[in-house]
Amino acid sequence: MLTDGTTVLLRAPRRDDLEQMLRFANRLVREKRKNASLGILMDKRFSRKEEEKFLTGVLAGIRRNDVVNVTAEVNGKIVGNTDLRRQRHNDVLHLGRLGIIVLKEYRRKGLGTLLMETALERAESLGIKLVTLEVYASNEAALGLYTSMGFREFGRLPGGIRQGTSKIDLVYMFRQA
Numbered sequence: 001m002l003t004d005g006t007t008v009l010l011r012a013p014r015r016d017d018l019e020q021m022l023r024f025a026n027r028l029v030r031e032k033r034k035n036a037s038l039g040i041l042m043d044k045r046f047s048r049k050e051e052e053k054f055l056t057g058v059l060a061g062i063r064r065n066d067v068v069n070v071t072a073e074v075n076g077k078i079v080g081n082t083d084l085r086r087q088r089h090n091d092v093l094h095l096g097r098l099g100i101i102v103l104k105e106y107r108r109k110g111l112g113t114l115l116m117e118t119a120l121e122r123a124e125s126l127g128i129k130l131v132t133l134e135v136y137a138s139n140e141a142a143l144g145l146y147t148s149m150g151f152r153e154f155g156r157l158p159g160g161i162r163q164g165t166s167k168i169d170l171v172y173m174f175r176q177a
Contacts (some may be wrong), residue, residue, distance in 0.1 A: 002106070002109040002110050002111055002114075003109045003110045004109050006074055006106075006109070007074070008072050008073065008074050008079070008111060008114065009072070009073040009074075010070050010071070010072055010073075010114060010115065010118050011070070011071055011073065012062060012069060012070070012071065013055065013058060013059065013062075013069055013071045013081075015055065015059065017055065017071065017078065018048070018051060018052055018055055019048075020077065020078045021051055021054075021055055021078060021081075022046060022048055022051040023078075024078040024079075024081070024103070025042060025046045025051060026045050026046060027103065028042055028101060028103070029042050029043065029044065029045050029046075031103075031104055058083070061085065065086070065126050066085065066086045066088070067083065067084070067085050067086070068082075068083075068084040068085075068096075068119050068122045068123045068126065068128075069081065069082070069083050069084075069119075070082045070115050070118045070119045070122070072102070072106070072111055072114070072115055074106070079102065079103045079105075079106045079111070080100075080101065080102040080103065080106055080111050080112070080115055081100070081101055081115070082098065082099065082100040082101075082115040082116060082118075082119045083098070083099045083100075083119075084096045084097070084098045084099075084119045084120075084122075084123050084128070084131065085097050086123075086126070086128055093127065093128075094127060094128060094129045094130055095128070095129075095130050095131075095132070096123050096128040096130070096131045096132070097131070097132050097133065098116070098119065098120075098131050098132070098133045099133065100112060100115055100116060100119075100133075102115070107141065108141065112142075112145045113145065113148070113149070116145070116149050117149075120149070120175070120177075124177045128177075129176065129177040130174060130175070130176050130177070131151075131174065131175050131177075132172065132173065132174045133146065133151065133172075133173050133174075134170055134171065134172055134173075135170075135171050135173065136161055136168050136169075136170065136171070137156065137168055137169035137170070137171050138168050143171065146173050149175065150175045151173040151174060151175045152173060152174060152175070153171055153172065153173050154172050154173065154174050155171075155172040156169045156170065156171050156172065157169065157170040157172070
């Protein structure tokens with residue numbers, strides 16, 4: 001349950017989520033156009049074929065235990081997602097990289113925390129002991145969430161994000177299980 005009382009279902013994605021996931025992704029592209037500093041990297045609309053390829057890859061990764069993907073659903077609508085991917089080589093199988101995204105009207109209501117807790121718990125059960133992420137330095141809400149979840153900054157790439165003539169540092173963070 002979110003802090004505003006909204007009931008949310010956290011679950012693994014399914015093949016029949018394709019249309020909902022396409023709407024979700026393209027809505028995020030529209031959000032980025034309105035506020036580029038949110039940290040949304042997607043900058044072009046996705047086709048059904050592109051989203052189907054992405055979803056097929058996610059589902060295959062889940063079956064191989066290389067991907068942890070948690071979808072947040074409210075009233076049958078996808079409103080958030082987190083994706084944690086294991087590194088592929090033997091020496092780094094304990095490493096994972098996390099990404100998370102939540103629709104604007106569901107931010108700052110505890111959904112990010114729920115998504116991350118669920119993904120991190122599942123990742124740890126798969127032997128992923130060290131998780132990294134990247135975040136725009138301008139995204140103070142995300143930085144606060146990640147810090148509250150035990151992530152620590154380990155580096156910055158000055159001007160790692162370029163939006164027109166603006167440059168934003170890219171912050172690298174990690175969390176050890």
